[in-house]
Amino acid sequence: MSSDASPAPAKTPVTLRQVAASAGVSVATASKALNGQGRMTAETRERIRETAQRLGFRPNSLAQSLLRRRSFTVGLLTNDTYGRFSLPLMAGVSDALVDAGVSVFLCNVEDDMRLAQLHVEAMLDKRVDGIIATGKRIDRHLPVDLANLRIPVIYAFTQPDPDAVGFESDDAGGARLAVEHFCRLGRKRIAHVTGPASFAVVHERARAYREVLAEHGLPVAEPLLGAWSEAWGHEAVAKLFDGKAGGAGAPDAVFCGNDQIARGVIDALRERGIGVPDDVGVIGFDNWEIVAEATRPPLTSVDMNLSALGREAGLALLSLVGGQPAAPGIRKLPCRLVVRQSCGRPPGG
Amino acid sequence: MSSDASPAPAKTPVTLRQVAASAGVSVATASKALNGQGRMTAETRERIRETAQRLGFRPNSLAQSLLRRRSFTVGLLTNDTYGRFSLPLMAGVSDALVDAGVSVFLCNVEDDMRLAQLHVEAMLDKRVDGIIATGKRIDRHLPVDLANLRIPVIYAFTQPDPDAVGFESDDAGGARLAVEHFCRLGRKRIAHVTGPASFAVVHERARAYREVLAEHGLPVAEPLLGAWSEAWGHEAVAKLFDGKAGGAGAPDAVFCGNDQIARGVIDALRERGIGVPDDVGVIGFDNWEIVAEATRPPLTSVDMNLSALGREAGLALLSLVGGQPAAPGIRKLPCRLVVRQSCGRPPGG
DNA sequence: CTGAAAGCGCTTACAG
DNA sequence: CTGAAAGCGCTTACAG
Numbered sequence: 001m002s003s004d005a006s007p008a009p010a011k012t013p014v015t016l017r018q019v020a021a022s023a024g025v026s027v028a029t030a031s032k033a034l035n036g037q038g039r040m041t042a043e044t045r046e047r048i049r050e051t052a053q054r055l056g057f058r059p060n061s062l063a064q065s066l067l068r069r070r071s072f073t074v075g076l077l078t079n080d081t082y083g084r085f086s087l088p089l090m091a092g093v094s095d096a097l098v099d100a101g102v103s104v105f106l107c108n109v110e111d112d113m114r115l116a117q118l119h120v121e122a123m124l125d126k127r128v129d130g131i132i133a134t135g136k137r138i139d140r141h142l143p144v145d146l147a148n149l150r151i152p153v154i155y156a157f158t159q160p161d162p163d164a165v166g167f168e169s170d171d172a173g174g175a176r177l178a179v180e181h182f183c184r185l186g187r188k189r190i191a192h193v194t195g196p197a198s199f200a201v202v203h204e205r206a207r208a209y210r211e212v213l214a215e216h217g218l219p220v221a222e223p224l225l226g227a228w229s230e231a232w233g234h235e236a237v238a239k240l241f242d243g244k245a246g247g248a249g250a251p252d253a254v255f256c257g258n259d260q261i262a263r264g265v266i267d268a269l270r271e272r273g274i275g276v277p278d279d280v281g282v283i284g285f286d287n288w289e290i291v292a293e294a295t296r297p298p299l300t301s302v303d304m305n306l307s308a309l310g311r312e313a314g315l316a317l318l319s320l321v322g323g324q325p326a327a328p329g330i331r332k333l334p335c336r337l338v339v340r341q342s343c344g345r346p347p348g349g
Numbered sequence: 350m351s352s353d354a355s356p357a358p359a360k361t362p363v364t365l366r367q368v369a370a371s372a373g374v375s376v377a378t379a380s381k382a383l384n385g386q387g388r389m390t391a392e393t394r395e396r397i398r399e400t401a402q403r404l405g406f407r408p409n410s411l412a413q414s415l416l417r418r419r420s421f422t423v424g425l426l427t428n429d430t431y432g433r434f435s436l437p438l439m440a441g442v443s444d445a446l447v448d449a450g451v452s453v454f455l456c457n458v459e460d461d462m463r464l465a466q467l468h469v470e471a472m473l474d475k476r477v478d479g480i481i482a483t484g485k486r487i488d489r490h491l492p493v494d495l496a497n498l499r500i501p502v503i504y505a506f507t508q509p510d511p512d513a514v515g516f517e518s519d520d521a522g523g524a525r526l527a528v529e530h531f532c533r534l535g536r537k538r539i540a541h542v543t544g545p546a547s548f549a550v551v552h553e554r555a556r557a558y559r560e561v562l563a564e565h566g567l568p569v570a571e572p573l574l575g576a577w578s579e580a581w582g583h584e585a586v587a588k589l590f591d592g593k594a595g596g597a598g599a600p601d602a603v604f605c606g607n608d609q610i611a612r613g614v615i616d617a618l619r620e621r622g623i624g625v626p627d628d629v630g631v632i633g634f635d636n637w638e639i640v641a642e643a644t645r646p647p648l649t650s651v652d653m654n655l656s657a658l659g660r661e662a663g664l665a666l667l668s669l670v671g672g673q674p675a676a677p678g679i680r681k682l683p684c685r686l687v688v689r690q691s692c693g694r695p696p697g698g
Numbered sequence: 699c700t701g702a703a704a705g706c707g708c709t710t711a712c713a714g
Numbered sequence: 715c716t717g718a719a720a721g722c723g724c725t726t727a728c729a730g
Binding site: 017027066067 | 706707709710
């Protein structure tokens with residue numbers, strides 16, 4: 001039953017000229033009728049509208065853009081190929097813009113200067129209204145200079161250049177949420193196992209960790225720095241618990257720098273027969289659902305609200321494109337704690 | 350040092366008219382010089398080129414598109430918000446197209462008909478040259494009908510409509526790769542733990558599993574169907590090994606329907622003191638690196654080559670846009686086995 | 699060898 | 715109340 005011929009004749013879209021002809025008016029009048037501009041009898045306007053509708057007329061966005069000097073498109077640059085962070089962010093951006101009729105060009109620039117340059121030029125040639133630059137960490141630049149582009153640029157989850165507008169998650173605030181939650185649950189010896197010193201967020205979160213403990217008069221253990229991996233979580237448990245099995249020095253809570261580390265920690269604790277959350281509570285960071293929900297027990301984790309961050313970035317770009325001024329600088333957006341079972345319940349719970 | 354004023358004056362891009370004026374020729378001549386068209390003295394051409402270069406002229410793509418009836422843009426529809434499958438695919442598409450000067454609009458349609466329709470209309474209005482539809486499983490349609498769009502559509506990793514061109518991974522072939530690998534390693538009792546019956550790929554892969562075992566004269570155990578989760582992997586190990594600890598009936602290899610199941614299987618085996626890969630070999634599916642590399646031992650897995658699939662889809666769309674005919678139907682692209690340590694080494698290795 | 703003209707599909711002053 | 719004209723930035727026959 002399947003034919004080998006090409007389907008549906010490739011008809012060319014109907015133009016305003018055709019609508020005008022069919023309604024017996026000039027293109028100018030047709031244009032004004034459809035855009036609610038000019039003055040004409042309600043009757044004429046309605047007739048033109050109906051004709052357009054009947055013919056399935058949709059204005060050619062390219063022609064409109066040429067005139068209006070706005071293409072209703074923006075470019076989204078990212079080097080997060082793996083996409084754990086970009087994806088929710090992209091979804092947020094896309095959501096914020098689609099309702100304004102703005103479409104998003106996806107530019108995967110990897111860490112390749114040539115590729116990045118190529119994409120930026122393509123965006124400029126296509127006259128995008130603005131660019132959103134995003135990445136996988138907030139302390140590194142994309143491999144391209146976006147500073148003097150004559151179109152607005154918003155940075156999100158990547159290092160902005162000076163005098164630009166950037167959005168990032170409030171990592172210190174997120175860490176606070178986690179550690180304060182442990183305090184509320186009555187945990188007394190809270191450890192911190194996190195990523196490598198080369199990441200700015202490692203220091204931000206560690207600082208908040210120290211501050212909260214100090215505020216609560218609790219002992220501060222030096223944060224353990226390592227890789228962003230499960231394997232490091234495992235190793236860290238050995239460092240934290242070896243020689244003090246169930247003893248006084250052992251932590252009763254571990255705040256982890258990401259969910260993979262947390263998973264390693266939880267697995268290692270289980271292997272040692274240490275109960276989570278009863279003996280030791282664990283909280284992760286990123287709220288990477290597929291990991292957080294598969295740990296046993298399911299992992300409480302700090303969510304960076306990346307899709308909200310994407311939304312904000314999208315709206316900010318829209319406002320810049322619309323000519324609204326914006327003060328340069330970094331805006332930190334709040335994180336949120338997603339409570340599952342790995343952190344325990346309140347003493348009286 | 351940071352100013353609160355808006356940066357860089359928003360200059361308007363230089364036009365061909367300016368280049369022509371500056372070079373002392375007409376716009377027509379300037380256009381021809383830059384496009385290598387028409388005939389003129391090499392000298393004139395060179396002078397115009399230099400002027401364009403000096404002024405930083407870049408042709409307005411919008412104007413070109415209007416004339417050429419080609420926008421050099423395509424739309425990429427996806428409902429895979431989580432992005433485990435889309436991302437490599439998108440990267441592949443983007444790679445294939447960027448060199449042809451074609452940019453990709455990202456349309457996140459979720460499973461929402463209204464959103465999908467909105468995006469498709471935006472794409473049509475922006476006169477994309479074609480559309481690539483992609484999703485998270487090959488036996489479901491996107492929530493929108495792309496059948497009579499008067500522009501070419503390519504389907505990749507989502508259900509195509511009849512008479513369209515679709516790309517998908519050769520799941521049966523992938524399963525074959527895994528099971529044959531076990532056979533080559535001398536495994537004799539190979540089990541299959543996979544996802545729910547509602548997925549077409551579950552049946553495809555199970556069929557291949559049965560075929561290969563039959564070809565090798567090995568016993569076929571009924572595949573165990575469940576969720577695509579670690580938890581199910583755990584559970585399945587209980588079903589496979591309970592009551593036959595180290596005994597004759599227990600499998601010496603498990604081929605899993607995805608990497609999460611495989612991870613659950615490996616964890617459960619370790620908890621039972623069953624050695625992987627010495628006692629039981631395990632192979633997963635998806636080659637989701639972050640999971641495959643974190644299992645202990647690292648997981649051998651079938652990779653669907655999604656970024657290659659994205660490339661092929663991109664190139665196919667380009668060729669359709671260029672007017673080349675393409676026979677409708679589904680093209681299956683080969684998978685590849687990524688060998689790590691969970692499957693064991695050859696008997697003599 | 700080079701330029702004036704027409705046109706892609708639309709919108710927006712400006713006349714009438 | 716409606717239309718002719720000019721123009722967005724470019725390209726491509728067609729004259730000269």
